[in-house]
Amino acid sequence: MSNPGGFWIRLVGFLLDAILIGAVVSLTVFLFALDTxxxxxxxxxxxxxxxxxxxxxxxxxxxxxxxRMVRVRIVKKDNSSVTIGTMLLRYVVTGLIYGIxxxxxxVVSVFMVALRKDKRALHDLIAGTYVTxxxx
Numbered sequence: 001m002s003n004p005g006g007f008w009i010r011l012v013g014f015l016l017d018a019i020l021i022g023a024v025v026s027l028t029v030f031l032f033a034l035d036t037x038x039x040x041x042x043x044x045x046x047x048x049x050x051x052x053x054x055x056x057x058x059x060x061x062x063x064x065x066x067x068r069m070v071r072v073r074i075v076k077k078d079n080s081s082v083t084i085g086t087m088l089l090r091y092v093v094t095g096l097i098y099g100i101x102x103x104x105x106x107v108v109s110v111f112m113v114a115l116r117k118d119k120r121a122l123h124d125l126i127a128g129t130y131v132t133x134x135x136x
Contacts, residue, residue: 001077001079001118001130001132002132002134003132003133003134004118004119004120004130004131004132004133005070005072005119005131005132005133006113006114006119007110007113007114007119009070009072010072010113010131012066012070013064013066013067013069013070013072014066015066016065016066016069016070017052017053017064017065017066017067018066019066020065020066021048021049021052024048025045025048029041050091050092052064053087053091054084054087054088054091054092055084055087057073057074057082057087058081058082058083058084058087061073061081061136062074062075062081062082062136067131071133072131072132072133073131073132073134073135073136074087074090074129074130074131075129075130075131075132075134076128076129077128077129077130079132079134081136082127082129086127086128086129087127089123089126089127089128090123090124090126090127090129091123093126093127094122094123094126094127097122097126105122106122108122109121109122109123118130119131
């Protein structure tokens, strides 16, 4: 593991991803005049978000659009490319852990990225990944 991305750069990348997802969802809701209080629409938004964070890094060498803009990417500990299984562990399983712990595990992850030398959060440890500035 070399050249890890720290807390602030990861946060900026995530915020850029959130802006992109928000724009796509808002445009879709507007164009199709969807009712955002409808459970089906809300479920669709959630599925789109999960698919974005799971599939885009698999198809794009560990990058999401936000991570690409800040020049960091997700890789496995051995520097190989992430897989769908890796990304499901990283986002879905860890998201469940964050929810079950009422966000306490998320707060712990923030401190892990800020304070650990390798800058790995709980989701990185579970999925066997890290965020790096290294190019593919």
